[in-house]
Amino acid sequence: MKVNIVKKEAVLGIDIGGTNTVFGVMEQNGNYIFKDSIPTIRQEKAEKLFTRLFDKFNKHIKILPEIKIIGVGIGAPNANYYKGTVENPVNLNWGVVDVVNLVKKYIDLPIFITNDANIAAIGEMKFGAAKGLKNFIEITLGTGVGSGVIVNGDLVYGQDGFAGELGHVIVEKNGRKCGCGRRGCLEAYASASGIVRNAYNLLVNDNNDSKIANIPFSDLTSKIIYDFAIEGDLVAKQAFEVTGEYLGRAFADFTAIFCPEAIIIYGGIARAGDILLNPIKKHLEDNVMEIFKGKVKIIESGLSEEDIAVMGAGAFCWHKLKK
């Protein structure tokens, strides 16, 4: 007698990070069947990374006959949704790789890829602070300032999959040099290194006493500034206020453009809490057009950084499959 087992549908979510590549098999409700990770090796080519990943994946899946994988979602730096490629990621020696077709060799299913910030936005919409929202902006505050924008319930990809570079709008004409080569981008004022530059700029201009003056510029981090601010260091607190002002002013522009229900921030600096959120909210309201006042919520992400990446990759796959 043949027994038909109704298999449980799940997707594989993969987050390719600079240090670790995390992957997990997830049901549509966000429930993990399993989660695992492998180290990301900078010098290694993409094919080797996926060989190591699928070796581990296959060991897991072999002992789970009741699970049916129906798709793969991948989050990666410089990923192009339309082309299925990852193009010259800063921290990986990959060059341009056709990731979707590469992964198809390991698992022949629908495969979707997009960049980390877009993944974060979808993860937030399905499982985090943006549940139920159809128009919101996810801002990632870390080494850079990234963003994923949701309009009418879907991601803004633009003509070529590279839209949503909200960290690279100009907030100071002829301002600070940005990593992108231009001057005055939001990222140069609100990323982890942006807040370090804000702190040193305050020292330079106001000459107030601060423990920051004892730390060399190249050793100072947003975490140190945060710790000093909590201890009451005036300059450290001002550095967060200045960062919040830049973000709040930029968010006023983003509101004129998108009028989102919420702007959600995540990443290391976002965890500073009220010492950053309060100045953001103040300067957003001070600078936004009259018709938008009081309308846009500023919220901290509802997910941990690891969850947003892996759950987001899985959620992205479900989002595309169910369209």
Add this chain to the structure above:
Amino acid sequence: MKVNIVKKEAVLGIDIGGTNTVFGVMEQNGNYIFKDSIPTIRQEKAEKLFTRLFDKFNKHIKILPEIKIIGVGIGAPNANYYKGTVENPVNLNWGVVDVVNLVKKYIDLPIFITNDANIAAIGEMKFGAAKGLKNFIEITLGTGVGSGVIVNGDLVYGQDGFAGELGHVIVEKNGRKCGCGRRGCLEAYASASGIVRNAYNLLVNDNNDSKIANIPFSDLTSKIIYDFAIEGDLVAKQAFEVTGEYLGRAFADFTAIFCPEAIIIYGGIARAGDILLNPIKKHLEDNVMEIFKGKVKIIESGLSEEDIAVMGAGAFCWHKLKK
């Protein structure tokens, strides 16, 4: 014997302008069955305007038994797509009017309303320079600077129907006073009065000879500046260059945000042609992120201002009905 006539489906498009309200009955391919207009009377309440409009409409439609109207699209200033309202339009003594429910009393069909710039974007997508595009920005350069943004083939409305105020992003921190009450908006530098202010600002700062110096500030118009520029007046030409620089720099930011296939400009100033388009293109390319260079086309609208408004209103109705 009863004869069944297959009726031709058409929609009614209405553009409520400051001077005239134009309306037309249009097939899906953009073919007009008829077009007519009534004067818009500032002091009059909305109900009276629509009574006059539908009196005229009914006379037309009475002699067209082969036409079946299946919906109404309306473009109006300060129109809210979600609520169906027009809210405190500057040039009309309306206050807040529930236009959709008001018009339903005259014609009980699906009725859709949105603001002029959104209508222009839809008209451009169906019949103008944006045919076939799914990601583009329509910028209207006139008394103000308006915009309609198309993402994934649909309009960006935002949480409340008021998204797409690209004329009110800040291009000069603590800059010129804008009509919206704030300082430094793009509109204060690139609207019809913005270019007048640019011209006078050049006189003030550079003190060069110009025929503009003979015209009082309150009499100067973008049309006069254009005529002087064509005659070779240096300051008048520079006024267009400065205006184009502000637009080009702002478009570089819009590109980082949306990466559109094209940015399409329409309205009085847009008709200046190359003396405006060339500096826009130059400053866009000079200021855009490396990955976006050469990707975004700057195009003049493919429709006249009247056509974009009425055909746009009709196209908007078709767009909503066929969703």
